[in-house]
Amino acid sequence: MPVSANAKSGGAVRKRSVEHPSPSDKPPYLGFGLGLRPQHYEDILNGNPAVDWFEVISENYMIPGGQPLRILDRIRERYPIVMHGVSLSIASTTPFDETYLAGLKSLADRTEPKFVSDHLCWTGVHGVNLHDLLPIPYTREALDHVVSRVQYVQDYLKRPIALENVSTYVQFGHSEMTEWDFIAEMTQRTGCWLIFDVNNVFVSAFNHDWDALEFINATPADRVVQFHLAGHEHNMTHIIDTHDALVPPEVWELYRAAVKRFGRVSTIIERDDHIPPLAELVSELDEARRIAVEMLPELAVR
Amino acid sequence: MSDQPTRKVKTRTGAGGKVKAEALPARLTLAETQSLFQQAILTGDERVLEMLLDNSMTTKDTLFSVYKNGYSGRLAEILANDYEVLHTYLGDDLFHEVAHAYIAAHPSKSQNARWFGAKLPEFLATDARYRERVEFADMALLEKALADAFDAADDAALSIADLGQYPADAWGRLTFAPHPSATMLMLRCDVLALWTAMKDGSEEAPPLDEGTVQRLIVWRHAGVPMVRMMGDEEAMMWTEAGAGKPFEALCEMVATFNDPTDAAVRAAGYLQGWLQTDMLAGAVLRPLKAVRQNKRREMALKQR
Numbered sequence: 001m002p003v004s005a006n007a008k009s010g011g012a013v014r015k016r017s018v019e020h021p022s023p024s025d026k027p028p029y030l031g032f033g034l035g036l037r038p039q040h041y042e043d044i045l046n047g048n049p050a051v052d053w054f055e056v057i058s059e060n061y062m063i064p065g066g067q068p069l070r071i072l073d074r075i076r077e078r079y080p081i082v083m084h085g086v087s088l089s090i091a092s093t094t095p096f097d098e099t100y101l102a103g104l105k106s107l108a109d110r111t112e113p114k115f116v117s118d119h120l121c122w123t124g125v126h127g128v129n130l131h132d133l134l135p136i137p138y139t140r141e142a143l144d145h146v147v148s149r150v151q152y153v154q155d156y157l158k159r160p161i162a163l164e165n166v167s168t169y170v171q172f173g174h175s176e177m178t179e180w181d182f183i184a185e186m187t188q189r190t191g192c193w194l195i196f197d198v199n200n201v202f203v204s205a206f207n208h209d210w211d212a213l214e215f216i217n218a219t220p221a222d223r224v225v226q227f228h229l230a231g232h233e234h235n236m237t238h239i240i241d242t243h244d245a246l247v248p249p250e251v252w253e254l255y256r257a258a259v260k261r262f263g264r265v266s267t268i269i270e271r272d273d274h275i276p277p278l279a280e281l282v283s284e285l286d287e288a289r290r291i292a293v294e295m296l297p298e299l300a301v302r
Numbered sequence: 303m304s305d306q307p308t309r310k311v312k313t314r315t316g317a318g319g320k321v322k323a324e325a326l327p328a329r330l331t332l333a334e335t336q337s338l339f340q341q342a343i344l345t346g347d348e349r350v351l352e353m354l355l356d357n358s359m360t361t362k363d364t365l366f367s368v369y370k371n372g373y374s375g376r377l378a379e380i381l382a383n384d385y386e387v388l389h390t391y392l393g394d395d396l397f398h399e400v401a402h403a404y405i406a407a408h409p410s411k412s413q414n415a416r417w418f419g420a421k422l423p424e425f426l427a428t429d430a431r432y433r434e435r436v437e438f439a440d441m442a443l444l445e446k447a448l449a450d451a452f453d454a455a456d457d458a459a460l461s462i463a464d465l466g467q468y469p470a471d472a473w474g475r476l477t478f479a480p481h482p483s484a485t486m487l488m489l490r491c492d493v494l495a496l497w498t499a500m501k502d503g504s505e506e507a508p509p510l511d512e513g514t515v516q517r518l519i520v521w522r523h524a525g526v527p528m529v530r531m532m533g534d535e536e537a538m539m540w541t542e543a544g545a546g547k548p549f550e551a552l553c554e555m556v557a558t559f560n561d562p563t564d565a566a567v568r569a570a571g572y573l574q575g576w577l578q579t580d581m582l583a584g585a586v587l588r589p590l591k592a593v594r595q596n597k598r599r600e601m602a603l604k605q606r
Binding site: 059060062063064065066067068069070087089091092093097099100103122123124125126127128129130131132134136137139141142145169170171172173174207208209236237238240 | 330333337380522
């Protein structure tokens with residue numbers, strides 16, 4: 001069903017052309033993947049690692065040319081690719097950077113990813129980019145704003161996008177709803193897909209004294225197209241999402257609950273720092289496979 | 303949604319003459335919230351804390367500091383990755399100081415962190431704290447050029463075989479386009495030896511000759527960024543070729559630059575080197591008429 005034409009950017013009103021995706025349009029199940037990192041290019045190209053798909057950081061390939069794009073072309077000949085950005089700034093109150101959107105679309109046209117994703121956050125206002133995934137107050141106004149921006153981007157890219165919940169460290173006193181209610185309404189109104197970052201849910205739940213299972217249970221199961229798994233740094237009074245360590249036992253435990261609730265969902269392990277040899281990540285990915293099969297025995301025959 | 307908050311958050315002067323933050327309105331818009339949040343990270347104006355909640359274990363100050371501390375640390379790390387050899391040369395402490403000075407002077411305006419450090423060479427060349435150390439800016443310039451060459455556009459390189467399609471008597475009318483990855487650098491000291499020593503892990507920096515202008519050409523060959531020195535004559539010819547001068551004119555310029563007897567051989571040698579190492583992206587055969595008109599124009603200018 002078409003959604004109302006009220007997406008705005010820089011004052012422009014565009015007619016929506018992207019249909020509200022139905023569950024039958026859901027991106028395909030991809031299996032168990034990894035975040036693609038330059039440190040592993042050689043091993044991937046020269047070997048045959050047991051990885052079903054790769055997620056690429058969009059901005060790393062939004063460049064004029066050179067080796068990274070050529071390597072990406074070679075990798076995507078052999079593996080499905082998903083584009084995952086960090087600078088869309090979907091919740092920012094600054095109008096979109098059209099050059100950025102054009103670059104994103106151009107990369108998507110070139111690499112034909114299974115889907116294009118980013119984060120439910122903002123990265124800066126007034127022309128400044130803080131290069132961080134910043135939190136939003138969960139207000140009606142913020143929700144209407146984010147919905148209009150998601151619609152604008154989907155219209156621009158001519159495809160539904162997927163948005164990921166970020167780790168947050170603060171909560172706003174003027175929030176009017178929970179993060180999960182915000183996300184549920186956002187996906188219902190825009191048709192965007194969801195990335196359920198299990199580690200981020202764990203981090204935010206600890207930092208804000210809420211129950212991660214509540215988040216899981218309130219998230220619309222038919223909208224989740226990807227799980228992210230990662231590690232973090234525990235500071236006792238709060239947790240910092242570092243994505244630089246092994247997936248800890250408590251995140252595996254939450255993953256178990258997520259698989260139980262959402263079923264068969266494409267899963268990746270993300271490591272952004274202290275990047276180990278590829279074989280170590282592949283071995284860690286086996287743990288995700290093992291848990292998923294334990295929860296969903298039908299996956300074993302795949 | 304406007305970029306600017308609809309209500310300004312004001313400040314007033316308190317009893318002690320100290321600027322004191324006025325209480326924030328009860329319901330801030332999203333734009334106001336984001337402005338205050340960003341301001342707190344960039345300037346330390348922490349009125350944003352009034353909007354935030356403690357958790358059951360620690361205060362909102364501690365929680366907010368994750369964003370505040372993360373900002374400069376993350377950007378400094380981006381600079382350290384982009385200027386790896388400069389980092390080695392300066393050492394952790396001085397590089398940290400330079401990085402934080404740059405971050406304060408040039409908040410990122412780019413959506414892509416790849417371009418955040420683009421102005422570091424210019425900053426080092428002009429900032430009063432660092433401009434006397436010419437090798438800082440020169441080394442940054444070299445590292446930036448190498449990074450730019452790495453991911454420059456993929457235009458096909460011109461080969462010697464490509465030139466074979468033109469009859470030999472037409473070569474004089476050929477103009478050449480540099481490959482998008484190629485940049486010539488004019489440096490104020492002989493930084494290449496220093497850069498090479500640092501990159502190779504040398505513990506001692508070779509002595510610098512600050513009086514020597516060094517011309518370097520940086521480009522990409524077989525996917526790999528390359529750098530080499532360029533002599534005065536070759537650099538002149540490269541610059542003029544980039545300005546669209548046909549090969550015949552380039553040979554004449556080489557003849558007036560140095561010994562005219564073997565000028566054509568020297569010019570052909572430079573051209574051959576560029577072609578063999580993928581420094582050119584294309585050639586265009588200028589119409590005979592255009593070359594003659596241009597010659598007449600140049601003659602007229604000389605006679606004035």
